[in-house]
Amino acid sequence: MIRSELIQKIADENPHLYQRDVERIVNTIFEEITEAMAEGHRVELRGFGAFSVKKRDARVGRNPRTGDAVQVEEKHVPFFKTGKLLRDRLNGN
Amino acid sequence: MSNKTLTRMDLSEAVFRSVGLSRNDSAQLVESVLQHMSDALVRGEQVKISSFGTFSVREKAARVGRNPKTGEEVPINPRRVLTFRPSHLMKERVAEGNKK
Numbered sequence: 001m002i003r004s005e006l007i008q009k010i011a012d013e014n015p016h017l018y019q020r021d022v023e024r025i026v027n028t029i030f031e032e033i034t035e036a037m038a039e040g041h042r043v044e045l046r047g048f049g050a051f052s053v054k055k056r057d058a059r060v061g062r063n064p065r066t067g068d069a070v071q072v073e074e075k076h077v078p079f080f081k082t083g084k085l086l087r088d089r090l091n092g093n
Numbered sequence: 094m095s096n097k098t099l100t101r102m103d104l105s106e107a108v109f110r111s112v113g114l115s116r117n118d119s120a121q122l123v124e125s126v127l128q129h130m131s132d133a134l135v136r137g138e139q140v141k142i143s144s145f146g147t148f149s150v151r152e153k154a155a156r157v158g159r160n161p162k163t164g165e166e167v168p169i170n171p172r173r174v175l176t177f178r179p180s181h182l183m184k185e186r187v188a189e190g191n192k193k
Binding site: 010036043046077080 | 096098100101103107108114119121122123126130131138139144146148165167171174177179183186187191192193
């Protein structure tokens with residue numbers, strides 16, 4: 001399923017809404033999650049899962065082509081942990 | 094970096110502010126979005142949200158695990174797990190936003 005299919009499903013269920021509003025709603029949800037993580041927050045959606053930010057320490061990496069050592073700075077990466085309900089549903093419980 | 098936890102309520106509040114819907118309808122729509130995504134994943138489909146990320150279901154084979162406390166061997170059944178791969182855009186925004 002891709003974004004446009006998700007929008008279509010929501011639009012089909014809500015015939016009273018304009019398609020452009022449905023697009024806006026779906027986009028707002030994903031934008032809000034991304035923005036929260038960009039601000040260092042966590043987004044916990046019970047039953048579905050939680051989005052959080054993990055810190056990766058600075059390290060000495062290596063250029064795989066030349067083998068040269070390069071300093072890699074500390075950075076933050078997005079992380080998702082599946083919620084219990086969804087995990088159970090995936091396994092038919 | 095402040096450490097706040099957002100919930101469904103914050104997402105529906107954002108929907109409420111962006112479109113002229115009631116708080117109740119906004120909450121209902123947030124729920125529908127999560128429900129449709131979950132249903133697709135349970136069907137084994139990949140959910141690909143451009144500029145956000147991709148959720149995919151992976152099949153894990155059965156293996157023998159070990160209780161780390163007792164050292165006892167326990168069979169781990171085959172199962173399906175969900176993985177999320179953030180888009181480049183999300184990775185960039187999260188890296189930029191959390192820079193010191």
